[in-house]
Amino acid sequence: MQVYLDNNATTKVDEKVFEEMTPFFCEMYGNPNSLHSVGSATHPKIAEAFDYLYEGINADDEDDIIITANATEANNWVVKSVWLDRILDGEKNHIITSEVEHPAITAACNYLEKKGVDITYLTVNEEGVLEADAVADAIREDTALVSVMWANNETGKLFPIKEIGAICKEKGVLFHSDATQAIGKVKVDVQDAGVDMISFSAHKFHGPKGVGGLYIKKGVQLSPYMHGGEQMDGRRAGTLDVASIVGMGKAMQLATNTMALAYEINHVGMLRDKLEKAILKIPDTIVIGDTKNRTPNTTLISIKGVEGEAMLWDLNKNGISASTGSACASEDLEANPVMNAFGSDSELAHTGIRFSLSRFNTEEQIDYAIEKIKEAVERLRSISSSYAYTPKNHVSELEHN
Numbered sequence: 001m002q003v004y005l006d007n008n009a010t011t012k013v014d015e016k017v018f019e020e021m022t023p024f025f026c027e028m029y030g031n032p033n034s035l036h037s038v039g040s041a042t043h044p045k046i047a048e049a050f051d052y053l054y055e056g057i058n059a060d061d062e063d064d065i066i067i068t069a070n071a072t073e074a075n076n077w078v079v080k081s082v083w084l085d086r087i088l089d090g091e092k093n094h095i096i097t098s099e100v101e102h103p104a105i106t107a108a109c110n111y112l113e114k115k116g117v118d119i120t121y122l123t124v125n126e127e128g129v130l131e132a133d134a135v136a137d138a139i140r141e142d143t144a145l146v147s148v149m150w151a152n153n154e155t156g157k158l159f160p161i162k163e164i165g166a167i168c169k170e171k172g173v174l175f176h177s178d179a180t181q182a183i184g185k186v187k188v189d190v191q192d193a194g195v196d197m198i199s200f201s202a203h204k205f206h207g208p209k210g211v212g213g214l215y216i217k218k219g220v221q222l223s224p225y226m227h228g229g230e231q232m233d234g235r236r237a238g239t240l241d242v243a244s245i246v247g248m249g250k251a252m253q254l255a256t257n258t259m260a261l262a263y264e265i266n267h268v269g270m271l272r273d274k275l276e277k278a279i280l281k282i283p284d285t286i287v288i289g290d291t292k293n294r295t296p297n298t299t300l301i302s303i304k305g306v307e308g309e310a311m312l313w314d315l316n317k318n319g320i321s322a323s324t325g326s327a328c329a330s331e332d333l334e335a336n337p338v339m340n341a342f343g344s345d346s347e348l349a350h351t352g353i354r355f356s357l358s359r360f361n362t363e364e365q366i367d368y369a370i371e372k373i374k375e376a377v378e379r380l381r382s383i384s385s386s387y388a389y390t391p392k393n394h395v396s397e398l399e400h401n
């Protein structure tokens with residue numbers, strides 16, 4: 001049985017999305033910027049896609065949604081154009097972010113540090129969340145940008161975006177949120193949250209890889225990251241990938257409508273909780289961060305005495321796809337900032353396993369995964385030189401319910 005539990009890495013394209021995309025490869029292949037009818041024939045479905053995108057994040061008609069290749073491009077665009085516009089050409093020299101952002105933010109900020117920009121990487125609390133007060137305390141006269149993710153990709157923890165939005169508005173500081181792991185899992189309402197910009201990627205919500213977007217609130221000035229043609233009113237040059245844009249729009253509509261979000265919480269959330277509860281019945285296991293205020297599909301669990309990569313290999317042999325909570329840099333694992341942020345000791349950092357579900361997972365799949373996880377833990381602990389086996393913590397004696 002194939003059980004895909006790595007949806008925070010990428011998701012399957014929904015069949016309905018694929019159907020919407022197919023005409024734009026061999027039939028309606030025109031360039032939307034061409035004046036002839038082959039090009040203009042693409043316009044109605046592009047317009048519909050943008051309607052879906054605006055509706056999906058509750059953007060105002062006056063706001064902009066600019067198509068990018070992915071969230072990585074959108075994040076780099078924000079950080080580097082703020083540098084160009086407000087630091088090199090302005091009086092600012094400070095950016096605030098968190099220590100648990102995706103590398104698309106932290107690496108871009110590290111790059112700017114080398115250029116002399118002062119970056120504050122706020123730490124998370126023991127629940128794995130940034131406190132809004134910490135942002136308020138960090139803001140200075142020369143702060144050009146606050147960038148804090150909406151949901152963390154490893155733990156699923158949701159950050160206090162609305163509170164941070166109010167603080168940034170009051171202090172007159174630009175506020176960006178990387179919403180890549182939030183869209184399609186929780187309600188993302190840019191007007192309610194008071195964000196100036198958000199980044200997103202279609203392949204995180206059952207759309208195609210290679211297309212994403214940057215939402216820019218009306219009036220926010222941000223120099224283009226990609227210069228060239230007049231696409232996107234000159235805000236992002238490059239011939240539009242019509243099929244992908246149409247696919248992303250349809251995926252947004254399918255993932256963010258009221259029924260879909262309710263299903264995420266009631267079905268996907270139930271399956272995640274069932275999986276998590278079953279694993280926590282195994283001795284010496286803990287959830288990294290805490291279980292409140294999370295996206296409904298994600299759990300990051302440390303299984304003591306079981307190396308994350310070895311666990312993945314065991315699960316993969318049984319058709320189960322998951323990922324570790326640690327970035328594997330070379331043959332010896334390096335704990336990633338999320339694990340470090342929880343003050344996790346190196347052993348904990350090496351034992352994180354992330355399971356991220358989707359609307360396509362079934363209860364039968366979760367029951368199968370639970371059985372295989374228990375077997376893998378039993379096997380790997382029995383050959384572990386570091387795990388002290390005792391009769392009381394033998395997994396096989398546990399009841400599975």
Ligand SMILES: Cc1ncc(COP(=O)(O)O)c(CNc2co[nH]c2=O)c1O
Binds near residue numbers: 009212
């Ligand atoms: C919060 C967040 N921001 C940005 C990105 C980058 O998205 P891309 O540009 O479409 O690649 C990711 C991808 N996160 C992951 C990719 O693989 N495992 C992950 O957790 C992410 O989780």
